[in-house]
Amino acid sequence: MQMTTLRQDFLFLALFAIAVLTMPIWLDPLGANYPDLLQKFAIYGIFAIGFNILFGLTGYLSFGHAAFLGVGSYAAVWAFKLFSMNVVPALLLAMIVAGLFSAAIGYICLRRAGIYFSILTLAFAQMSYNLAYSVLTPITNGETGLQLSLQDARILDRTFGIDATGGIPFPNFFGLTMGGYGGFYFCAVLLIVCFFIALRIDRSPFGMMLRAIKSNQNRMAYTGFNTRPYAMTAFIISGMYAGLAGALLAATDPLAGAERMQWTASGEVVLMTILGGAGTLVGPIVGAGVIKYFENIFSAYNEGRLHAIFSFLPDGLENFFVTVTTPFVGEGWHLTLGIAFMLVVIFLPGGLMEGVRRIRSLFSRRKSKPEQAELAPAE
Amino acid sequence: MRTTVPMENTVLHIADVDKRFGGLHALSDIDLDVKEGTTHAIIGPNGAGKSTLLNVCIGRLAPDSGAVVFDGKTITGKRPYEINQMGIARVFQTAEIFPDLTLLQNTMIPAFAKRDGAFRLNAWPMVSRQREIQEEAEHWLQDVGLIEYKDRLASSLSRGDKRRLELAMGLVQHPRLLLLDEPTAGMSRHDTNATIDLLMKIKERGMTKVIIEHDMHVVFSLADRITVLAQGRIIADGKPEDVKGNPVVQEAYLGGTH
Ligand SMILES: Nc1ncnc2c1ncn2[C@@H]1O[C@H](COP(=O)(O)OP(=O)(O)O)[C@@H](O)[C@H]1O
Ligand SMILES: [Mg+2]
Numbered sequence: 001m002q003m004t005t006l007r008q009d010f011l012f013l014a015l016f017a018i019a020v021l022t023m024p025i026w027l028d029p030l031g032a033n034y035p036d037l038l039q040k041f042a043i044y045g046i047f048a049i050g051f052n053i054l055f056g057l058t059g060y061l062s063f064g065h066a067a068f069l070g071v072g073s074y075a076a077v078w079a080f081k082l083f084s085m086n087v088v089p090a091l092l093l094a095m096i097v098a099g100l101f102s103a104a105i106g107y108i109c110l111r112r113a114g115i116y117f118s119i120l121t122l123a124f125a126q127m128s129y130n131l132a133y134s135v136l137t138p139i140t141n142g143e144t145g146l147q148l149s150l151q152d153a154r155i156l157d158r159t160f161g162i163d164a165t166g167g168i169p170f171p172n173f174f175g176l177t178m179g180g181y182g183g184f185y186f187c188a189v190l191l192i193v194c195f196f197i198a199l200r201i202d203r204s205p206f207g208m209m210l211r212a213i214k215s216n217q218n219r220m221a222y223t224g225f226n227t228r229p230y231a232m233t234a235f236i237i238s239g240m241y242a243g244l245a246g247a248l249l250a251a252t253d254p255l256a257g258a259e260r261m262q263w264t265a266s267g268e269v270v271l272m273t274i275l276g277g278a279g280t281l282v283g284p285i286v287g288a289g290v291i292k293y294f295e296n297i298f299s300a301y302n303e304g305r306l307h308a309i310f311s312f313l314p315d316g317l318e319n320f321f322v323t324v325t326t327p328f329v330g331e332g333w334h335l336t337l338g339i340a341f342m343l344v345v346i347f348l349p350g351g352l353m354e355g356v357r358r359i360r361s362l363f364s365r366r367k368s369k370p371e372q373a374e375l376a377p378a379e
Numbered sequence: 380m381r382t383t384v385p386m387e388n389t390v391l392h393i394a395d396v397d398k399r400f401g402g403l404h405a406l407s408d409i410d411l412d413v414k415e416g417t418t419h420a421i422i423g424p425n426g427a428g429k430s431t432l433l434n435v436c437i438g439r440l441a442p443d444s445g446a447v448v449f450d451g452k453t454i455t456g457k458r459p460y461e462i463n464q465m466g467i468a469r470v471f472q473t474a475e476i477f478p479d480l481t482l483l484q485n486t487m488i489p490a491f492a493k494r495d496g497a498f499r500l501n502a503w504p505m506v507s508r509q510r511e512i513q514e515e516a517e518h519w520l521q522d523v524g525l526i527e528y529k530d531r532l533a534s535s536l537s538r539g540d541k542r543r544l545e546l547a548m549g550l551v552q553h554p555r556l557l558l559l560d561e562p563t564a565g566m567s568r569h570d571t572n573a574t575i576d577l578l579m580k581i582k583e584r585g586m587t588k589v590i591i592e593h594d595m596h597v598v599f600s601l602a603d604r605i606t607v608l609a610q611g612r613i614i615a616d617g618k619p620e621d622v623k624g625n626p627v628v629q630e631a632y633l634g635g636t637h
Contacts, residue, residue: 005507205491205509206502208480212488215477222437222475223548224463224492233500 009199016282017192024181032293035180036252040292042187043248046194048272048284050241053198054234055270056279057207059214063118063266064105064125068098068239070132070261072246074139077146077256084156085169087178087186087251091244098243099236106235110228113217125266132258145257171251183252190248191285194241199281201237210234211279242269275344277351286352294337301329388415390556390587391467396435396445398428398611405431406611409445413556416585418578420598420619423608429591430472432608433558436589437469438462449556460497466555468548470562472591474541476548478534482525485533486516486547493552519547522577524570539566546574550581557581559590563597575600599623 019026023041027033032041047069055061072094079090109120132140140146148168157169171178173186201207213220213227220227250256259265268291276287306322306329313321328336348354391413398406405428413419421429434440436447438459446455454462468489477485490512495501507513520526523543528536533544542565549557562578563571571594578601582588592598598605598619605622607615615621615628622628 006505009505200505201502203505203507204502205495205504205506206500208484208488208506209491211480212477212484215479216475219475219477220488221459222439222463222469222471223489224460224497224552226458226460226497229498233502 009203013192013196013199016195020188020191021185023188024184030293031297035184037292037296038181038184039187039248039252040296041289042184042191043245043252044269044272044288044292045191045285046187046248047242047245047269048276048288049191049194049198049281050238050245051269052238052273052278052280052284053201053210053241054238055273056284057202057210057214058231058234060110060113060231060235061118061270062109062121062235062238063263063270064109064121064123064128065238065242065269066261066263066265067105067125067128068102068242069246069249069265070128070256070258071101072098072243073250073256073260074132074146074246075243076247076250077148077254078139080148080154080171080250080254081152082155084154085162085171086156087171087173087247089156090171090251091247094243094247094250095240098246099240101243102236102239103232106232106239110231110235122263122266125261126263129258129261129263132261140256140258143258145255147255171254178251187248187252190244194244195281195285202281206230206233214279271341273351275341275351277353280351280353283351283353290340290352291337294333294340298329298333298336299331305329389413390415390450391436391589392448393432393436394446394448396432396442396447398431398435398440398442404611406435406442409611409613411606411613411616413587413589414604416587417603418582418588418590418601420602420605421589421591421608422593422595422598422605423614426610427608428611429608430560433469433560433589433591436462436558437467463492463552463554464497467558468552468554468556469558470542470545470549470560472560472564474538474545476533476541476544478532480533481530482520482533482536482544483513483516483529485544486520486551487512489548490515490551516547516551519551520544522550522580523547524573539570542566543570543574546577553586555587557586557588559588559592561591561593563592563594571597 020042023038024033027038032038047065051062051065075094075097076087076090079093083089105121105124109117109124112120133142150168176182176186178186209220209225209230213230217227246256246260249260269288272287272291273284274287275290276285277283303322303326306325307318310318310321326332344351350357389412391411393409393411396406396409409432421432423429431440435442435455438454438457438461442455446453448454449462449465449467452465454465454467457465477488480488484506487506487509494512517526517529520529523546525540525543525547528540533541536544542562546559546562549559563574566574575597578588578590582601590598590601602619605615605617605619606613607622607625607628615625617625
């Protein structure tokens with residue numbers, strides 16, 4: 001948190017909005033300009049922003065946030081089935097259900113801090129994951145996953161006479177279908193809104209209290225604060241962000257399965273946040289983008305692509321480079337990601353945003369007084 | 380034994396407090412009254428139980444028996460944040476600050492606690508627009524002499540400066556009772572004198588204080604009343620002149636150093 005003026009913040013927000021909305025343009029040279037991936041960038045960006053409100057600000061490391069993502073997806077698909085293919089009821093229902101669910105889980109887990117809190121959240125998420133496959137199959141449809149069907153009630157759609165003629169209708173926002181670039185721009189606008197809310201929280205007294213809890217929770221109690229409701233509110237807000245992200249996943253690809261709640265998915269958002277920079281506003285979104293990029297682009301590389309890339313080299317060298325790089329692409333993208341993650345954590349403990357900050361201060365130090373580095377870090 | 384009935388202008392009344400840590404009797408039969416508007420010093424050798432007594436007062440430790448009454452209300456058993464909200468603030472012996480926040484933020488936070496209570500969802504307005512709180516915080520940072528570093532991180536301060544920051548954090552709440560645990564420990568002589576001046580100034584405004592202090596210069600320049608603790612017991616209690624001349628105290632505490 002820093003003392004910024006309204007004008008600086010609006011400029012910041014405007015730059016962010018431009019960067020997000022022009023993603024199809026500047027991601028094109030990187031080979032990432034296709035709607036599915038763009039949607040994922042925006043959706044996981046929302047997930048990570050929300051996660052950061054809990055982890056980045058209060059320091060409570062949840063290892064179970066994918067549960068809220070999954071709950072959001074299920075709630076959204078149910079809203080599509082029962083009410084309408086319009087995404088508005090689906091998003092609202094998902095956020096409400098995820099909010100209630102996180103209130104219940106937060107109420108229990110926040111009785112402990114540190115590693116015990118993390119383990120409790122992990123246990124709850126795994127429990128939800130397993131229940132989705134067993135007891136809760138009437139709601140989750142077990143391993144098949146929850147899907148739409150022609151026979152769905154869609155009460156609102158039918159009362160307003162918007163009915164499917166042939167085929168299962170696709171989720172839409174008053175006619176704007178959630179597939180393709182339309183889906184991306186819809187998610188992108190929500191990402192900007194979510195970012196704006198997170199920005200306001202970050203600059204608010206409430207946000208400052210959350211940072212103070214991270215810095216010295218005991219002191220907060222002796223300063224007159226009941227820290228539990230603060231942490232609880234942060235937990236619920238981040239759960240609702242996750243629920244929204246889950247609903248958007250279901251809106252852009254209308255089915256919901258329990259694998260979305262698995263612990264690996266919970267771990268992924270932790271990686272995103274740390275990789276980008278926990279506690280910064282932009283970092284988690286950058287982290288989400290980098291990880292989704294690796295997952296989709298690097299995993300799609302195969303030997304053929306590598307041969308094409310290194311084809312400018314003489315045959316012997318070409319084969320050598322292909323052999324050396326093969327383990328890092330395709331199935332091996334995890335290896336690349338793992339190495340990148342370790343390098344960041346070791347050399348830039350503040351995440352990629354710390355790298356940005358260091359480069360920036362390198363330039364500004366030349367111009368202004370050297371004391372700058374001693375001041376509070378930006379963002 | 381003195382009476383256990385709190386007198387009218389008693390702000391803090393400690394009644395028969397006992398506290399053991401395993402076999403160690405850290406506090407035995409402590410009876411103490413702190414009067415409105417006074418500065419009450421607690422002195423005694425290391426390990427006498429002074430900090431433990433303050434811990435009992437702010438709800439960090441529960442006494443084994445006995446009670447602490449603040450403004451006529453029993454506070455034993457209450458949570459630390461409730462006790463603070465009732466009007467007791469404390470400056471800790473080892474600085475308890477928010478190392479990752481700036482000095483200004485460190486000082487604004489207690490002011491928010493005072494204004495907004497134990498919890499308020501104040502998530503939309505910007506901190507930078509909370510002018511009154513900010514000015515109040517800057518005022519106290521000025522008084523403790525740290526205003527020029529207000530945008531630095533608290534972790535970057537020297538030990539003595541951290542104590543001064545914590546003093547500002549306590550004062551910004553205008554507590555009804557301020558508990559100071561060796562506020563000048565780790566400070567240079569110059570800063571110690573500045574702190575005494577500041578505490579004198581506050582005293583003129585009538586804030587009630589309990590101060591634990593080793594520095595006799597500080598004690599005798601500030602205290603209206605002195606309680607001497609040794610091995611968890613009160614061995615003397617009275618006006619500074621009386622305590623100074625008390626042979627028991629001379630032997631147990633002052634004797635070696637004076
Ligand atoms: N939380 C604790 N657990 C166990 N022993 C403690 C605890 N706090 C203080 N003590 C012991 O109680 C005695 C009094 O400590 P303390 O109140 O800190 O003394 P001082 O008068 O120097 O402030 C010491 O012997 C100390 O070791
Ligand atoms: Mg002590």
